[in-house]
Amino acid sequence: MSARNPGTQFDLQWISRVRVNTPAVLRRAQSIQGQKVPRREYQAAWLLRAVTCIDLTTLAGDDTPSNVHRLCMKAIQPVQHELLEPLDMHDKGVTTAAVCVYPSRVADAVKSLRAANSSLPVASVATGFPAGQTPLETRLQEVRMAVADGASEIDIVINRTLALTGQWEALYDEIRQFREACGDAHMKTILATGELGTFAMVYKASLVAMMAGSDFIKTSTGKEAVNATYPVAIVMARAIREYFLATGYKVGFKPAGGIRTARESLVWLILIKEELGDDWLCSHLFRLGASSLLADIERQIYHHVTGQYAAYHDLPMA
């Protein structure tokens, strides 16, 4: 694994050079969606890889220790042992990449995982999630507290007001401060692309987030009207590519929101493979933010192993 992205100086010139051709990006997205997804054992392998990249998420007002506990248990054993064994994957440590919860539930999640002797990282959203419309001081405090509670990954949201009004340097400074507040915890920066208007804005915001030292850039909170779309992902992946070419640091990518089917997860993997290459096809550099996706993947694997389609109640729930 390569070194963590330390960030760079703020470079306004770089940001102002950004050009994105919308129709070309849409066409690329179409062509990626049109590619044949892997089938049979290829599909099973790809789906299991997708499982290992999932940030299994619950972000609801009614989260309590009990459903967070269930989530954690599912994250440790995302696919039934009985299904993994025929694939010879039962001893390969297939877990999801992390669990992702609200700051107040971090302690619950950490407790459940410790009790289960799991070192699975707990990710917490923070900084006034999902809108980010709270004072900087409280947003910073939120990050610090989540880290103190044991979160090893923090999903911050950017201040869209700064982005939309073109105050890139101010945005850079904010994210830099979040990064400091994170300390050793990895920082995933949510751009909320559904609210940024244009692809060029998404690209610029991606660059700023990476310059400020993000370990991952993430599409959306899952709470906007438009969430992770393939065209937006292409734009962000290209920004990651450019940042890598310029600095040599690999920044991760996390689509989140609205990813529900196994097929979609395969398209996401294809997209990453095509745009960023095989290096990015692991949980260090790629995450899928999802909650109900896992159940569908498990059903597909069930079908691959048994030849039958499972009812949802046939499989352990999260």
Next chain:
Amino acid sequence: MAGNTSKAVPVLFQSMTYEPVATSSTATAQAWLDHHSRSVGLFINGKFVKPLDRQTCSILDSKGGTLCSTFCAVEDDICQCISSAVQGYKAWSDFLCSQRAKVLLRMVSALEQHGQCVSELCELCEATYSSSTLVRLLQYYSSWAQLRDSLIKNWTPVGVVAVVISDDCTLYSLMLKVLPALAMGNSVIAVPGRSTALPVLLLAQLFMGAGLAAGAFSVLTGSDVMLGVKVAQNSDISHVTFSGNKQHAVILCKATAGMGIPVSLSLSVGAVCPIIIFESADIHSAVDGVIEMAFKKKKKEVHLVLYVQESILESVVANLRLRMAGMKCVDLPSEKAKAQADAVVQKAQHQGAMLLQACVAPSSCSQYPPTVLCGMAPSSPCVVTPSPGPLLPLITFRSNAEAVTLGNHSPQGQAASIWTEDLTLALETAKSLSVGLVWVNSHSVYDPCLPVSGHRDSGTCTDGGQEGLYQFLRPSSFSLQRSYPVTLDYTKFGTAPSPPIVPDGALGSLKSYPHYVGGKACKSESGCCAVVQSLDGAGLLAYYPDGGQKDIRNATEAAIKVQPSWMKKSPSARAKSLHSLAKGLETKRQDIAEAINVQTGLSLEEANLEIELSISRLSDWAAYCDKVQGGTPPLLQSGCGLSFPEALGVVGIILPSKPPLLSMVTLLGAAIVTGNAVIMVPSQKYPLPALAFIQVLQSSDLPEGLVNIITGRRDPLTVALANHSVIKAIWYCGSTEGCQYLQYTCTSPLKTLRLFCQKDEDADYRGRDWTNPSVLEEMWRNAVQWKSVWIPTA
């Protein structure tokens, strides 16, 4: 299914490789081939014909196995086919427009029903096929069939059209010729290449089932291009249209020289297409486009050259390298092609090229990795003579203007892809590139509604759009005059010495006219003169310069210098100049009327009438200046399509004898209205009116050099025009031999020819009614080439 292959899952989980492409089933196509006992006949008169004792030609599948055989048509089959096509034409052209449109629509349903079979067959023959494209073509031309009579008045179908395709040409290019021809009411004989033969035969069967008249669409197969030649030489063919590579086109042109039929060429195969990436481009999308265009296509129809602005070179190269990593090798047609590619790459490396290669070239099989050759120059061998294989030369440029210069520095002008987010730059570049189709921030978008003329060596006709239909139509007022080739020594044509002028007492008193080169009235370069004989042939009227190759050269130089700025002038400025010409003619009418009178023996009243008509013709042309315009063709995708009529460049015109003035101003007007410069050669017999017209030109405000008049003997001047590569088109009115000479000669570089064989010197220009205003449309359509620009939007 469970368990048997699952051992691989952990490996695949690690490697995350793609599933190898599975070979899809070809059962339907195989069944069709079996139904034909693996030997598909010729498609004549609406059914498959399997003549006895013919040579057969094996069609191979991708693995080299024999798929089935086709017949090699011989003379008897061609005759049978053409006579059925003549019958088919009668029946098919008698259909109502709406009936023809319905048949084309029914073809869509037929295609939808049997699409599986067509696509499998194409896969077996390795022919590129997309059912949606074919459906689009059918729907598009069905609507033109429906509206032919209401939107294209005064034009009728030409008759039996031969569509000849070279081996390497796609099914799409073939259908882009066949369907408009059928839609306009012609019958079509298709002579497909090897890879398209089976799909076309199947399509012919499907189309027949859709209600096409028997004989309206026939397919003849053979072993090589000579079959196309034999078909084209038949006297019942009215039009020959060819799509494919240059070599076959030249063979076809030479073989049909002197037949008196027009041959339209679309030479899309083997052209060099520039991809230009400006610094204002979305580099990622551009790189993406480059990779798709250069390395992802199954068949390489065109050669690409990548031009990158110097300031973004590093970024483009870095992105290319990243994206190319892990790309697989591309299959080449043969070991020979691979050796060629290898040699080219080695030579380039020897000259200091930096290579971007997806992987190392495998030593054994005929595959080659996608390769970008950085640091190339226009003079590099791999740019000058493009080689097969997935090779892409990369050349840098400094400024926007230099990009256009580099992109235009090619003998062909098929298509170009340009990448910039700057709208003004995009449109300016699109306009300045000498190609038929420009894709802005996109690539490889083809649609039948885009009118495209291959510029330069890429063709002599327009395909697509309403403009492309005129290839298969003729003005109702005229009919084709067939001729038969004569034995002609092409090297000797036009080399006969000029007849000597015997000193005679009367000669000294004759008036001596100058001709008109580069805006100056002057003598010929050689200083030689000829004399105009009087009507009865006994007396002598005047001297005129006996021009030659040097005069043509001087005129061409003057013309090409002024033509670009003339083309860029606003339509109203051009109209003003034409009005001034009309006014000048009005002022000098006395002189010119006398010249006509003396020269042709027409009475002064008749001469004045011709002048009157000529003045109004010039006014008509002046009015046309802002009426010859392009449009915004609607494509299926969202975006903005633009089509522009563009000037051909310098046009050489050999004028008819009669009516001397009206024919001259009509042709002159057609050429310059659309932005061309002209070099006119007046009739050798009746040069005086044209010579008298020089004073009108001198007094007009046309830029110097735009219109040149060179007098002399027709044949040597024809030869001089034919052998000057700057001249893009020749409109010829003269002897059968002259027509034959031009058709034979004007293939390298290609010139657009409009030939009118004037059997009798005194006959009007092939019996054309010059007073009929409907000639104007045909004329201006001959004077332009079409360019389409595609700008996608979200």
